[in-house]
Amino acid sequence: MATPSSSRGTWNTKIGFILAAAGSAVGLGNIWGFPTQVADNGGAAFILIYLFCCLLVGFPVMVAELAIGRRTQKNPVGAFKALSNGNKFASLIGYWGVLCGIMILSFYVVISGWTLAYVFEELFYYFNYDTAALYVGDLGNGPKNAAFTLFFMLLTILVVTGGVSKGIERATKMLMPVLIAILLILIVYIMTLEGATDGLAMFFMPDFSTVDGSLLLSALGQAFFSLSLGMGALITYGSYLNKKQNIVESAAYVTIFDIGIAIIAGLLVIPAMFVAQAAGVQIFNPETGDLFSSVTLVFDVLPEMFHNVGGFIGMLLGVTFFILLGLAALTSSISLLEVPTSYVIDEHGVQRKKAAWLVGGFVGIIGVVVSFELSLIDLFVEIFNEVGLPLGGLMICLFLGYFWKTENALLEIQDGYPTVNDGKFRIFWIIMIKFISPVLIALVLITTIWTLFFA
Ligand code: PFF
Numbered sequence: 001m002a003t004p005s006s007s008r009g010t011w012n013t014k015i016g017f018i019l020a021a022a023g024s025a026v027g028l029g030n031i032w033g034f035p036t037q038v039a040d041n042g043g044a045a046f047i048l049i050y051l052f053c054c055l056l057v058g059f060p061v062m063v064a065e066l067a068i069g070r071r072t073q074k075n076p077v078g079a080f081k082a083l084s085n086g087n088k089f090a091s092l093i094g095y096w097g098v099l100c101g102i103m104i105l106s107f108y109v110v111i112s113g114w115t116l117a118y119v120f121e122e123l124f125y126y127f128n129y130d131t132a133a134l135y136v137g138d139l140g141n142g143p144k145n146a147a148f149t150l151f152f153m154l155l156t157i158l159v160v161t162g163g164v165s166k167g168i169e170r171a172t173k174m175l176m177p178v179l180i181a182i183l184l185i186l187i188v189y190i191m192t193l194e195g196a197t198d199g200l201a202m203f204f205m206p207d208f209s210t211v212d213g214s215l216l217l218s219a220l221g222q223a224f225f226s227l228s229l230g231m232g233a234l235i236t237y238g239s240y241l242n243k244k245q246n247i248v249e250s251a252a253y254v255t256i257f258d259i260g261i262a263i264i265a266g267l268l269v270i271p272a273m274f275v276a277q278a279a280g281v282q283i284f285n286p287e288t289g290d291l292f293s294s295v296t297l298v299f300d301v302l303p304e305m306f307h308n309v310g311g312f313i314g315m316l317l318g319v320t321f322f323i324l325l326g327l328a329a330l331t332s333s334i335s336l337l338e339v340p341t342s343y344v345i346d347e348h349g350v351q352r353k354k355a356a357w358l359v360g361g362f363v364g365i366i367g368v369v370v371s372f373e374l375s376l377i378d379l380f381v382e383i384f385n386e387v388g389l390p391l392g393g394l395m396i397c398l399f400l401g402y403f404w405k406t407e408n409a410l411l412e413i414q415d416g417y418p419t420v421n422d423g424k425f426r427i428f429w430i431i432m433i434k435f436i437s438p439v440l441i442a443l444v445l446i447t448t449i450w451t452l453f454f455a
Helices: 016-023 028-040 043-074 076-084 088-126 128-137 142-161 165-191 196-206 211-225 235-239 247-278 297-309 310-350 352-372 373-416 424-453
Strands: none
Touching: 016 235, 016 247, 016 310, 028 043, 028 088, 028 196, 028 211, 028 247, 028 297, 028 310, 043 076, 043 196, 043 211, 043 235, 043 247, 043 373, 076 088, 076 235, 076 310, 076 373, 088 128, 088 142, 088 235, 088 297, 088 310, 088 352, 128 373, 142 310, 142 352, 165 196, 165 247, 165 297, 165 310, 196 247, 211 297, 211 310, 211 373, 211 424, 235 310, 247 297, 247 373, 297 310, 310 352, 352 373, 373 424
């Protein structure tokens, strides 16, 4: 491959990279995070702001990360070092990304473990092993959570030690269409049930009275999380890109695809919530109107729906859904682990296998703690996802716009997109990266800090 460090892997085909990046983007963020956030933040107004965040902030930052990665062929820490001649402050952006990767992965594996546990829950339920079904379906059971968390961590480590190219490229190619098909089948089914139209109303009718600083932060954090931005995952994936690939086009595909899957998942989960409510399951606190539990919502509501379908078909849909969700989570968790692992490989000269086990083992230990203390999930989401990723995105914009300079990045983007400097994209991107995105992110972060500490 045409890179300075020949030991680094590379994506085999154009579509291979797009699938891998889409695999990183599409995950729990779309199917667990997005619908929960929509329900938590009053529905359609949140969705509109979320779309705005993805297209106007997320997409330009994605192009930035890919350009930085492909130019330097390095992990995030190495990449910022290389572009800044070793400037300490610039390397901090990379270190922040590595820390966010570790901490986000530590709760991501716990939720991914739940998806695996629910594969068994559906099976046990179908075969009338009620005690076993209740045991694996109990989200508050620490030892059971820890076991599934460690198992999922093990799968993640195994893929990362093997390198990401072939297996992931092939798996995602088959996985995505089946996932979409199942989601669509379930949407059609849920629409026939009582309560579903209330869910649709929540999804499509905006109520802007709910919009405040914290909603903006949630939407921005969700956009960064769902698109895998702000911590250098796409710098790392971009470092395995060849020079023929059109970065802008690839980023556009990944962004659109990720938004599409989130919307489809929302169209399933939000109506499913209201159907469950019509069937007597308490979703909202009647006094405050808030969700009872945002972390576990999807796992309370969806199995309810599969059990409603009932019989062999219900079990088949449930099992396939949770297996696919687990696989979608796996193609994301590997990209989360790849960031700290590639840092340890490149900057400390450790072999890939050893590095993946070291970092993965460490994350697994934190994951076990989270398994027993689920309130840490909310805390980690707030610190590392809602604040951490936009903060990382802000620093990436400022670094690229004012330190490395957009002209240099555009030279990199020109490889694979020779006419980039002639069209409208250039001016849109420069304005977004240098002015609009950093100002928007900074405003949202300042408002949040203000309300947290001074209001
Ligand atoms: N984008 C993933 C999801 O939506 O589940 C989560 C994620 C992966 C976040 C990689 C950040 C990241 F770097």
